[in-house]
Amino acid sequence: MTMSSSLLASTSASEVIREPFAHFVSKAALAPDLYRELDASFPTPETILGGRAATIENAAARLPAFKVLDNPAIAPLWRDFFKIHTSTVFWQDIVRVFGSALRETFPRLEERVGRSLEEFRIGVRGAEREADLRLECQFVINTPGTKTSSVKTPHVDKRQTLFAALYYFRAPEDPSSGGDLEFYRWLREPRFLNYRMILPQDVAPVGSVPYGPNTLACFVNSAQSVHGVTPRGPSTRPRRYINFIAELPFRAFQTRSMSIPARLLHWPQVRQISRRSVGADRY
Numbered sequence: 001m002t003m004s005s006s007l008l009a010s011t012s013a014s015e016v017i018r019e020p021f022a023h024f025v026s027k028a029a030l031a032p033d034l035y036r037e038l039d040a041s042f043p044t045p046e047t048i049l050g051g052r053a054a055t056i057e058n059a060a061a062r063l064p065a066f067k068v069l070d071n072p073a074i075a076p077l078w079r080d081f082f083k084i085h086t087s088t089v090f091w092q093d094i095v096r097v098f099g100s101a102l103r104e105t106f107p108r109l110e111e112r113v114g115r116s117l118e119e120f121r122i123g124v125r126g127a128e129r130e131a132d133l134r135l136e137c138q139f140v141i142n143t144p145g146t147k148t149s150s151v152k153t154p155h156v157d158k159r160q161t162l163f164a165a166l167y168y169f170r171a172p173e174d175p176s177s178g179g180d181l182e183f184y185r186w187l188r189e190p191r192f193l194n195y196r197m198i199l200p201q202d203v204a205p206v207g208s209v210p211y212g213p214n215t216l217a218c219f220v221n222s223a224q225s226v227h228g229v230t231p232r233g234p235s236t237r238p239r240r241y242i243n244f245i246a247e248l249p250f251r252a253f254q255t256r257s258m259s260i261p262a263r264l265l266h267w268p269q270v271r272q273i274s275r276r277s278v279g280a281d282r283y
């Protein structure tokens with residue numbers, strides 16, 4: 001099988017949900033036979049870990065596009081998938097579907113770049129070429145664990161990230177519970193720890209996307225785009241997904257940091273915040 005169009009090829013702008021921030025979810029993102037072939041050739045944890053020790057439980061390990069595109073250890077169908085999703089083909093679909101939400105969220109962006117969204121010059125994240133916007137497509141696993149934990153509590157993605165998507169590849173024989181993506185709304189003026197982590201009591205859940213097979217969740221990233229992963233029970237299998245990122249060379253938005261006294265005041269809640277990662281992945 002080959003792949004010639006992006007995951008958003010048959011999605012229209014009218015399918016975008018605007019509250020609490022622009023997003024789109026599909027529980028049948030690709031045709032079943034194409035999904036099955038991708039599922040069957042998803043790289044092994046050893047390939048994604050690339051020699052790093054998975055000593056941390058339920059932690060993210062990533063294999064980014066620049067290490068995949070010309071990698072003979074990765075199935076050709078997967079390399080096609082990565083090629084499309086780091087190219088203008090995917091960006092044009094993102095603009096067609098999310099263009100009006102992107103313009104509403106970042107009203108001065110096109111002026112700052114000096115080009116309309118459709119004209120942005122696209123590069124692969126981690127490659128050298130000059131670009132207005134870099135696209136990342138990466139394999140991610142969360143390592144198995146013996147205890148219940150959340151791999152990432154409520155946060156927004158990096159301030160350079162305009163758009164992000166997660167495409168879940170839950171194995172049919174994975175019996176673990178949780179690990180769902182949750183969307184939140186702010187209960188107050190946004191305030192952040194370390195630029196993007198959030199106190200659990202500052203936000204309320206508004207909906208979730210199950211960690212399921214062939215399940216895609218996309219969103220425009222801003223200070224409003226609060227999301228996290230629900231606690232996942234003990235597991236013997238990795239949690240598997242593809243992470244897509246559209247990244248600017250500058251910050252698209254600002255995040256107000258919590259003051260040090262407020263941090264001290266909320267210390268017990270600060271301790272509930274987690275962001276588990278294997279090694280020094282840059283993402």
Ligand SMILES: O=C(O)CCC(=O)C(=O)O
Pocket residue numbers: 151152157166180181227228229241
């Ligand atoms: O693990 C997930 O499903 C989402 C992770 C996430 O939001 C992130 O890494 O920024």
Ligand SMILES: [Fe+2]
Pocket residue numbers: 155156157227
């Ligand atoms: Fe995130």
